[in-house]
Structure formats: C-alpha cells, structure tokens
Amino acid sequence: xxxxxxxxxxxxxxxxxxxxxxxxxxxxxxxxxxxxxxxxxxxxxxxxxxxxxxxxxxxxxxxxxxxxxxxxxxxxxxxxxxxxxxxxxxxxxxxxxxxxxxxxxxxxxxxxxxxxxxxxxxxxxxxxxxxxxxxxxxxxxxxxxxxxxxxxxxxxxxxxxxxxxxxxxxxxxxxxxxxxxxxxxxxxxxxxxxxxxxxxxxxxxxxxxxxxxxxxxxxxxxxxxxxxxxxxxxxx
Numbered sequence: 001x002x003x004x005x006x007x008x009x010x011x012x013x014x015x016x017x018x019x020x021x022x023x024x025x026x027x028x029x030x031x032x033x034x035x036x037x038x039x040x041x042x043x044x045x046x047x048x049x050x051x052x053x054x055x056x057x058x059x060x061x062x063x064x065x066x067x068x069x070x071x072x073x074x075x076x077x078x079x080x081x082x083x084x085x086x087x088x089x090x091x092x093x094x095x096x097x098x099x100x101x102x103x104x105x106x107x108x109x110x111x112x113x114x115x116x117x118x119x120x121x122x123x124x125x126x127x128x129x130x131x132x133x134x135x136x137x138x139x140x141x142x143x144x145x146x147x148x149x150x151x152x153x154x155x156x157x158x159x160x161x162x163x164x165x166x167x168x169x170x171x172x173x174x175x176x177x178x179x180x181x182x183x184x185x186x187x188x189x190x191x192x193x194x195x196x197x198x199x200x201x202x203x204x205x206x207x208x209x210x211x212x213x214x215x216x217x218x219x220x221x222x223x224x225x226x227x228x229x230x231x232x233x234x235x236x
Contacts, residue, residue: 046070055088064100071096072104090114099125147173 047062047068056076060069074093080086092112096106108119116135123130128150134142139162145155154173158166167181176199180192192201 056092066100068100068102069097070100101125103127 016058017209021076023056030233045067046162049060049062051058051060055072056074059075061071061073062068063070073091074095075089077087077089078087090112090223091110093110094106094108095104096108097103098105099153102127103122105122106119111117117136118135119133120129121131122128128148129146130150132144133140134144138161142159143157144153145157146152147154150152152173152175153170155167155169156177157164158168164183164186166183168177169179169181170176171178174197176194176197178194178197178199180201181188182190193203193204193205194200195202
C-alpha cells in the first residue's frame with residue numbers, strides 16, 4: 001500500500017469504528033448506565049481498566065489491546081430511589097479516540113436516563129471540532145457545522161424524526177444566517193437568500209428560476225421559515 005492511500009484507509013477505519021461505537025446514526029443516540037465492562041462495545045473482549053476521578057468512576061476500554069484507551073466512559077454514582085442502601089452508576093460522558101493517536105475525536109454527553117443529549121465530533125481527525133450534534137429523545141434534532149476554528153457555526157441542520165427539514169447557512173462568515181434551504185422527504189425543495197445582510201429572505205429559488213417574495217412583511221427572519229414543512233412520521 002502506498003503512502004498516499006494510508007490516510008484514506010485510516011479515515012475509513014475510523015468511520016467504521018465511529019458508527020459501531022458512537023452510534024452516530026439518528027436513531028442510536030443512547031447508552032445504558034450499566035456497569036458491565038463491555039456494555040455497548042461489540043469488539044471481542046476489550047481490555048478494561050477502572051479508576052476514579054473526583055466523584056466519577058472512569059472506565060477505559062483498550063479495543064485493539066495496544067495499551068492505549070480507545071473509549072473512555074465516565075460514570076457518576078447515586079443512591080437508588082427505591083433503596084437508599086443501594087448505590088448505582090449512570091453514564092455522564094463518553095470519549096472516543098477513533099484513530100489511536102491519543103486525541104479524543106468524539107465526546108458524547110448523556111442525561112440521567114443514559115440518553116445522549118449532545119456530542120462533539122472531529123470528522124477529519126485533525127484535532128479540531130467539525131460538528132456538534134444535539135439529540136431529542138435519542139434522535140438527531142440539530143447539527144451545527146463549525147468553521148476551521150472549531151467554534152464558529154457556518155451551517156445548522158434541523159431534523160424532525162431524524163429526517164432533515166431545514167438548513168441555515170452563513171456563507172460569508174459574519175456570524176449571520178444568509179441562506180435557508182428547505183427539504184421535504186429529505187429532498188431539497190427551495191432556497192431562500194438574504195442579499196442585503198438584514199437576515200431576511202430577499203430571493204427564492206424554487207427548483208428553477210429565482211423569484212422574489214410578495215411582500216417584505218411576509219419574509220421570515222432567522223430560524224423562522226415562512227411555512228414549516230410537515231413533520232415526517234417517526235420511524236422509531
């Protein structure tokens with residue numbers, strides 16, 4: 001294998017690991033609070049070490065058995081509401097190193113029920129956060145795409161029932177939305193553009209020639225579409 005092929009191979013391997021361990025698909029954003037060493041890790045018998053950091057119990061999973069943790073889970077202990085004499089654990093955070101370089105590429109945060117609420121993702125493994133995903137009842141509800149600095153938001157994707165409904169973009173990096181995309185059945189239907197920087201749509205593109213809204217008073221502001229697409233049935 002030539003050197004020019006190795007980066008693509010590492011990225012492909014990382015992508016497979018991300019899907020299997022992090023549950024990046026819209027319907028897989030949950031994690032049980034079980035204390036079983038390999039609770040949602042499907043690879044064969046990973047090495048597991050347990051320690052404490054402050055009030056948290058930390059479990060490190062060495063999946064490829066190279067002496068370095070690939071997945072780290074943080075648990076908090078609490079008294080069982082049914083029996084105060086029983087202490088239980090629940091996950092609060094998970095960190096994943098996709099390519100074995102010692103840097104965390106995915107960090108996922110959980111609620112008290114062990115369901116993911118938010119996660120940050122370094123998609124190209126360069127050490128900078130590329131996207132932040134927000135979940136509602138375990139389904140992807142919003143994705144923020146970050147600029148090269150890893151902090152600014154250049155696009156926000158909105159989902160209903162795990163399906164893409166709308167995208168808001170900042171094309172000139174001024175911190176303001178200037179382009180809106182509307183989807184039905186995850187197919188792009190129309191685009192609205194702000195031409196003068198007032199964060200209102202001045203021109204529409206409807207699968208063809210551009211057109212202008214009827215009146216200025218009817219133009220939607222940021223995050224306020226003129227007609228919200230009908231929610232798709234939850235696929236479960």
